[in-house]
Amino acid sequence: MLEKIVSRIENPGIKLIIKYIQAEGKQIKKVFAIAVFGSVLGAFVPLVYGKVIRMAGDGTSAIEHILLLVLMWMTIDQVRNWTTRYSDRQGVYASWNIDYNLFMGSLAHLIRLPMSYLSEQRLGKTVQRVERGADSLGRMVRDVLFSLVPHFLSLVFSFALMFWIQWQLGILVLLTVVFYTLAMTSSNKKIVALNRENRKIWEAAWGHMWDVTANVKAVKANTNEGFEIKRIEANFEKCYSNERRAQNLRNKIQTYEHLIFGGGSVFTLASGALMLRWGMIDAGGLFSFLGYIQLAYTPFSRLAHNWRFVLETLVIEERVAKFLDEKEEDYESGERMRFTGDIEFDDVTFRYGESGNEILKNINLTVKEDETVAIVGESGVGKTTLIDLISRYYSLTKGKITIGGKDIREWNLDSLRSQIAVVPQDLSLFNDTIKLNIAYGNIERITDDSAIKDVARASYAHNFITGEGFVNGYDQIVGERGVKLSAGQKQRVAIARALLRDPKILILDEATSALDSESEMYVQQALEALIKSRTTFIIAHRLSTVKKADKIVVMHDGSIVEIGKHDELIARNGIYKKLVDLQSFQA
Known part of the structure; x- marks a missing residue:
């Protein structure tokens, strides 16, 4: 089934990512299962919060029941923390393997390419592309992949339970999220475009550095140290200029995030207070709802950040995939024998x-x-x-x-x-x-x-x-x-x-x-x-x-x-x- 889906994907970067992630399939499935379990457990914590507040407030619940709920709350929290630590640790191991496999596979591919290709390339540029691709894919697996599904599930559970507790307040939170999504979409496109341009400049700069170090004797013999330093500086200045622009856009998105989520939270809290006064929600329900706001905003913010990172990684992996598509020399076919003759x-x-x-x-x-x-x-x-x-x-x-x-x-x-x-x-x-x-x-x-x-x-x-x-x-x-x-x-x-x-x-x-x-x-x-x-x-x-x-x-x-x-x-x-x-x- 997965093979059919992959065959229909046109983006070479996505195909490359799926290929190397599949190689760690057993480990990734195990980590996913643990992470999802922790995410599901975490979704019940605000409900327990609200239940404790409600029982403590009505004056009729036995202290034993309240303590039991507090114990349940602490147990859920500890188990959830363990699943987070475990998935993080195993995610690091899996990312190391993926990083290693892509890097070594790419270097093996480089060595097997024909001279007709190698003679036309700056090898420093190619090696830098490979190294960056392996590092980015490993980081994506470690920092994004294993948090993607848990964060998504946390978001789904949070919204489901918010709508169950008080659907009018749920609509307010949903509108806040939609507004934030629209605000960051345009900036994300600009960041991806800058990263695509930066990759080309960065690889060219590293290719030039490779040339300089390989010919350092000629540089010294002709007293061209200053000239080469200026050329290298010019290349990297272009990179840093683009990176500064991209970082300004990221900062802009973070500003939007604080303003929109902060304003949305204040507005929702004020609306909740009015509903509490009008009897549309009790104190325990409002407390649980506020917990779910935090449980929704945090994973959504991380999902948004991860999505930007995925888009940036795709730019890098597309260039690695293009390199890996170059045809290798055929070392397998043909006759093997000691030859003689003219x-x-x-x-x-x-x-x-x-x-x-x-x-x-x-x-x-x-x-x-x-x-x-x-x-x-x-x-x-x-x-x-x-x-x-x-x-x-x-x-x-x-x-x-x-x-x-x-x-x-x-x-x-x-x-x-x-x-x-x-x-x-x-x-x-x-x-x-x-x-x-x-x-x-x-x-x-x-x-x-x-x-x-x-x-x-x-x-x-x-x-x-x-x-x-x-x-x-x-x-x-x-x-x-x-x-x-x-x-x-x-x-x-x-x-x-x-x-x-x-x-x-x-x-x-x-x-x-x-x-x-x-x-x-x-x-x-x-x-x-x-x-x-x-x-x-x-x-x-x-x-x-x-x-x-x-x-x-x-x-x-x-x-x-x-x-x-x-x-x-x-x-x-x-x-x-x-x-x-x-x-x-x-x-």
């Missing part, structure tokens, strides 16, 4: 998005198994993009790529990438141990100290890891993005990671940064060990590397214009020779 690019064309310029144009290339191919060309001609397509980071616009004659789209994505290792020119390390950063190439072997040390030795990294500068050896923390390691040391850690992965296909984006002669020697020796018996693609920047390749692929303006060995291409007197003559390669 890699072929068959008329491959690629562009970013549907309307972007073509980055690669009609690429046709065959790379033999265990062959080393150097890809050269000016910056921006599509060298890195060509290599990224092998790992299926992006979908082809046209054509296909095959391994052993099989289209890579038919391979299981996890299996495909597990047989590919990338050694980037600037390895971004985790702020963790050297051991973890090496084991990241094959994380299942993180406890295999022997294997980690073997690949570290093979990559000429073991000596510096166990040297004087690293007092904790393999447990040394490398700092944010590996800041405590030199360029040569990071390169050797990257090579060790690739060796531990033991890939069939190796992708090497050769470092352009100048290394000292000793680091250069170690890195080159480590690379020679890594390349053996693997199909290797090198985005080459060194002439020495290019000369050693089995095949050189020259790219220009997104196309392959020359293929051959060094001497052959020099003899052709084409683009490759021009690159060499212009010293586009390092020695």
